[in-house]
Amino acid sequence: MNNWKSGRKILLGITGGIAAYKIPALVRLIKKAGCETEIILTESAKNFVAPMTLETLSGREIHSDENFDFHIPHIKLNDWADVLVIAPCTANTLAKIAHGIADNLLTSAVIAAHCPILIFPAMNEKMFENSATQENIKILLNRGVKVIAPSEGDLACGVSGKGRMNEPNEILLEIFRTLSPEKNLKNKNILITAGPTHEYIDPVRFISNPSSGKMGAAMARAAWYRGADVKIISGPVEFNSYGFEVIKVKSALEMLEAVKKNLSWADYIVKAAAVGDYRVKNFSAQKIKRAASADGQENKNNFTVELEQNPDIAAEVGKLKRENQILIGFAAETQNISENAREKLARKNLDFILANDVAAEGSGFAVDTNTLRLIPRDESKNEKIYSGLKEDIAFEIWNDVSL
Ligand SMILES: Cc1cc2nc3c(=O)[nH]c(=O)nc-3n(C[C@H](O)[C@H](O)[C@H](O)COP(=O)(O)O)c2cc1C
Incomplete structure (x- = not known):
């Protein structure tokens, strides 16, 4: 029970949002926590984070549409995973998975998943607030997918608003909350x-x-x-x-x-x-000064x-x-x-x-x-x-x- 966090298998999908630059730090934290990770990159994610960085940090080859072949990686990776995490998740990928579209390795892995799915949307505020995005999130929540709302803050597009992906250490905490072997305090x-x-x-x-x-x-x-x-x-x-x-x-x-x-x-x-156990009875509203006597010598009186x-x-x-x-x-x-x-x-x-x-x-x-x-x-x-x-x-x- 003590070691329930270590040795967990995290399938990490990365999509083409600017917040992908934070993911190498997440991969380091996952490794440091004693967990393993396999990574799927969408083609557009490759514009935002270098596959070689992720390969070096995870110690494993990256999966992408380039090797989406007869080895059926979307099935094999799912058989291996304890949890499937998508961070950052673009409005585009969110929409696809809400509607069961499976046109690349990541979206095919999602539709084949039999482990919990955890999604971190990250996008411009207007994209997040768009009713299509909001409806897609509702569809996923109703399906039991865990969607962690982005936080407010400065966005990479130069404006401030709701759309910021969680920090890597927070993503790891959410992964562990999803993987917790006990959920007996739900609603407590x-x-x-x-x-x-x-x-x-x-x-x-x-x-x-x-x-x-x-x-x-x-x-x-x-x-x-x-x-x-x-x-x-x-x-x-x-x-x-x-x-x-x-x-x-x-x-x-x-x-x-x-x-x-x-x-x-x-x-x-x-x-x-x-x-x-005790508080000060004679609290002084002004800073208590170090007392000096008239001749300038230090006053040795106790306080x-x-x-x-x-x-x-x-x-x-x-x-x-x-x-x-x-x-x-x-x-x-x-x-x-x-x-x-x-x-x-x-x-x-x-x-x-x-x-x-x-x-x-x-x-x-x-x-x-x-x-x-x-x-x-x-x-x-x-x-x-x-x-x-x-x-x-x-x-x-x-x-x-x-x-
Ligand atoms: C510079 C740049 C930054 C982008 N950032 C985001 C983003 O933060 N969130 C998002 O949902 N889409 C963003 N996009 C749009 C996606 O990259 C685009 O929808 C793409 O098709 C997503 O593909 P994917 O979902 O397969 O990764 C950005 C595009 C560009 C060119």
Whole structure:
């Protein structure tokens, strides 16, 4: 289960749009992820990306109408593929496949496909908005083909609008979402808190912790792969948020407010943020100056910051949540891990807690790996230990916490 992303076979069709220049970068990412790719180029795509570049990066010969012969590559490539991706997909190819036309190797491969098909249209805004294109997209969606709408932005034709193909790393994420072996969170709403909070002393200084938000982001990505709609309420950290709605907050109080506002939307709430337990009581609206005495010597007087306790967001959610909402908490501990985690599970009315020894090497804050113990409130369910890359264990955790 951990390695479901590697070794996947991606049949990649490239058509004659300007966004084809991004595809060599996608091919590199596919290889880096441990997947294989076979590439079909339309004749007009050859004007936009060099076959030799793609051959070198994929390590395989390119397929095109030149070798569309008695070897029936459109059938053989389909027997090999786990997914057929067309990126970029021109208005022309989109129209052909919507109407079952099979006049070249790529469109013949599409009509022979028995794996999922994923399409990334990219074109000038007017071409995209044209009712013929929109109707063709509807036809394909109704047929179960996944069409990822282009984004807004600067287009190669010199105007700005909707028609831009997704970036290569986003295309790869969509490929993995399509290939995910589990789709059990489809139509589920997942609310995740992630990252640290900043508790300000004055406008330029704050108290925080080293949380990177990686575990929360990994839980979010794994839920998204499984088909969920994901909202992240995040402290001040950066992560790849493609596909998520992100609500940025700074302090624990802001995070609590955002959680309350979005609580009724959620089927699952994952509290992966490292929320500051205390905030500054005597916040200074002006920057606190380094004090100097009258003789110009440095004043050695200490400066005292008084702290007051922040609300416990998980416990607040535990009080407010509906019967059928699942609340999953994390417990960052440095000692008596299980005992402390169990106490929190009961006190905060959590359904599951993931206990984390943040003092252990390769576990906890700001690293890519983690070791977690899952403790369910329902004693008929087993405890479980996960160890490995955060993104891999997050996918496994959803096997055990989703109903
Ligand atoms: C410079 C240039 C850029 C083009 N860019 C696009 C594009 O981004 N999207 C699109 O749908 N068509 C674009 N076209 C038109 C297609 O290349 C044309 O429809 C072609 O027949 C597509 O063939 P194919 O779908 O077999 O690859 C462009 C044409 C030219 C000359």
